[in-house]
Amino acid sequence: MTADAPRPPAPAHRLPLRWRVMDRIEAVAAALWPAAFRRATPWAFLAPALLLVGILLIGLGYVISDSLHELNPATYRLREEYSLGNYAAFLDRPVYLLVLWRSLLAAVLVTAITLVFAFPYAYVMVRTRSGALRKLLLVSLFLPFFIGQVVRAYGWLIILGKQGLINQALEGLGLPAATLIYTYPAVIFGLVQYMLPFAVLMLAPALTAIHEEVELASExxxxxxxxxxxxxxIPMAKPGLVGASVVVFTLTLTDFAMPEILGGGTNDFIASTIYDMFFQLSNPGLASALAAVLVAVGSLIVALVFRVAGTGTLGLRSGS
Amino acid sequence: MTDLTRLALPRRRFLQGSAAAAAVLAAPGILRAQEKPAELIVRAWGGAWGDALKEGVGDPFTAATGIPVRYDFTEDNEIKPKIWAAVDQGRIPPIHVNWDTTTNATISALRGVTVDLSDLSNLEGLLPLAKPVGLDGYPIVNTYAYVYVCAYRPEAFPDGAPTSWNVLIDPKFRGRIALYDDGIGFNPISVIAGGGTVADIPGNMQPGWDFYEKLRINEPLLGEDADFTNWFQNGEIDVACTISVNARAAKQNGIDVAWTVPQEGCKVDTDGLWIPKGLPTNEEYWAKEFVNFALSREAQEKWCSALGLPPVFPGIEPPADLAGDPSYPTTEADFAKLVSIPSPVLVENQPIWFEKFNEIFQG
Known part of the structure; x- marks a missing residue:
């Protein structure tokens, strides 16, 4: 047979169903999104995220704008004229600085304590050869996600309350009852328990990326x-540690429920104060100023961490 | 010359005819205005409060009109900005009737989002307490008075009820006392307990702040209505400043709680009902009918008896368990023993007091 001879017709056969479905999907996609648009494809994927961030930025714009108008108590509306009065009020009143400081201190403490607990948990979960243990650790990790923060906080009230399980046990041993809730340590305790799964989830991928052979070589x-x-x-897990730190720090800094429920009303965080200003005192100007300060302080700290330690597992490339 | 006597009759006929024609033309509009909505949404407090409103006002209103009443238990402070935003943006507000504290309602009235209720027929004959102070007309209507009593656990007071608010600074009760988390209900009393007088309020609150400084050392719990019930139930506290309704409801539910009015007195305040602007005409009409019904003798008697609070409808007997109770004021002499601060003073000073309260207790 010469090279020019016509080829025999291919035997007729049906392609698998999945292939045909995929072909159809590709055809529809090509019709809806022609090849000329391909350069815009990454942007199309980014669009929902950009939309969400855009909405967030618009909201932030409103917050900053409101923070520059003082409340007129005669009409309970913000005055037309721009002013820095709300920021001056923030600086004048020691209580706002104190509550912000309390929130920041809690964020640092909770981050440090959570990492201490989360690291060995994640390490064992990643390294264990026992499938049963890994499953147990995973289930224990995910179970709290099915229970909301408020419910968990109330659970602690039952356990740590004056007539809770621990105090009943103390009473049974003939010991005096201890004050375990409505204190700052109680809030920290509740937050650590709440943040632990977040930290483990951020650490696990970083630890998985460290090949066991490297540790064996060292030994x-x-x-x-x-x-x-x-x-x-530890050095190789740094991206995970940075990621976990940033997530736990920011979530703690802005937390509302735990201090509200476990703090007994005298251990408020800045989020509670913002809530009070907005809802109880109907002063959106001052509430916005406090919110703007919170966003600025939180962002600055996170930016500083990124600058010093890199973006960790939150970044695309380590050290970027 | 025109004969006026002849013209008089046709003119009268003309006027009668015109009125009849106008009535015929306006009838669809009036009927539309009275068209029943599918439901009325009333913001309410939950627990014993909501039950009392349902039993005393909502259910009888539905029985009389056929309009179902749905209760929205959004916190009073949280519904406020939602209503304000809806009115400002020309949207239909999320509720038809707001059951609110008079102080909060006054703020909404100042903001200009409340419907005037001056034309309600049942306003006539109510006690002066029903009229909001410092506001024109009836942008809100007060429905009853309530008292922030000294609630206590009788087991912790074997010698009888506490006679003074100084019990709150007694080291014996450290960590076992409670107040509202914004100082509401106790700010004026703190002035008197701290050695001041009612005349000092609001000009000189220092005695109150001094009293709070001492109270802070006694490690109070700060919370809301529901917290007090939980705390008493769980044995977390022995004494609290709370509304008598909460103490009475706790007692009715088997919790060992009693209440008293100490020698310094207790703050008396009012709650009211108001309707947000921006409702469709027929819905506003029936919302007004709901408020009007809530002011009737029948509703006031049932609603306020269930709450255990003195209504604004005169001559209603107190529930048997509250007869002679100082937390159930009915006469001028009863009210004189309590501390009443006009709403405009509260509205003007609450932000300042709240900031100072926070400064002390968050410090």
């Missing part, structure tokens, strides 16, 4: 487990 070169952990695991 084979004479390093004990502690030195390997300190000089190999």
């Amino acid at each position: 084979s070169l004479g390093a004990d487990w502690l030195r390997t952990f300190r000089h190999i695991v």
Whole structure:
């Protein structure tokens, strides 16, 4: 047979159903999104996220704008003229600075304590050879997500209350009842318990990325487990640690429910104060100023962390 | 010359005819204005409060008109900006009737979002308490008075009820006392308990702030209505400043709670009903009918008896368990023993007092 000879017709056969469905989908996609639009494809995927961020920015714009108008108590409307009065009120009243400081301190404490607990949890979950243990740790990790923050806080009231389980046990042992709730440590405790799964979820991918052989190599070169952990695991897990820190820090800084429920009304965070200004005192100007300060302080700290330690698992490339 | 006597009759006939024609032409509009809505949404407080409104006003109103009443238990402070935004943006407000504190309602009236209720037929003959102070007309109508009593656990007071608010600064009760988290209900009393007088309010609140400084050392819990019930039920507190309704409801539910009016007195205040602007005409009409019904003797008797509060309809006997109770004022002499601060003073000073309260207790 020569090269020019016509080829025999291909035998007729039906393509698998899945292929045909995919072909149809591709045809519809090509009709809806022609090849000329391909350069815009990444933007199309980004569009929903950009829309959400855009809405957020518009909201933030309104917040900043409202923060520049003082309340007229005669009409309970914001005055027309621009003013820095709400920011001056924030600086004049020590209570606002104190509550902001309390929120920041809590964010730092909760982040540090949570990482201490989350790291070994994530490490064991990633490294264990026992499938049963891994499943148990995963289930224990995800179970709290099905229980809302408010319900969990009320759960702590039942356990830590003056007539709660712990105090009943103390009473049974002939010991005096302890004050375990409506205190700052109680709020920190509740927040750590709430943040733990977030931190583990941020740490696990970073730990998975560290090949076990690297640790073995370190140990084979004479390093004990502690030195390997300190000089190999921790530095290599830095992206996860940074990501977890930022997530836990920002969530704690803006938390509302735990301080409200476990704080007994005397351990408010800045979010509670913003709520009070907005809803109880009907002063959206001052509430917006406090919110703007919170956003600015939180953003500055996170930017500083990114600058010093990189964006961690939150970034596309380490160190970017 | 025109004969006026002849013209008089045709003119009268003309006028009668015109009136009849106008009535015929206007009838669809009037009928539309009275067209019943599918439901009325009334914002209310939950628990014993909501039950009392349903039993005393909502259910009888539905029985009389056929209009179902739905209750919206959004917190009073949270519904306020939603209504304000709806009115400002020309949207239909999320509720038809707002059951609100007089102070909050006064703020909404100042904002200009309330419908004038001056034309309600049942306003006539009500106690002067029904009329909001410092406002023109009836942008809100007060429906009853209530008292922030000293509620206590009798077991913690074997020698009898506390006689003074100084019990709140007694170290014996450290960590076992409670106040509202915005100082509402106690700010004026703190002035008297701190050695001042009613005349000091609002000009000189320092005695009150001094009293709060001492109270802070006693580690109070700060919360809302529902918290007080929980705290008493769980044995977390022994004494609290709370509305008598909460204490009475807790007692009716088997919680060991009693209440008293200490020698310094208790703050007496009012709640009211108001209708937001911007409702369709027929819905506003029936919302007004609802408020009007709530002011009738029948509704006031049932509603306020269930709450255990003195109504604005005169001559209604108190519930048997509250006869002679100082937290159920009915006469001028009863009210004189309590501390009443006019709403305009509260509206003007509440933000200042709240900030100071926060400064002390968050410090």
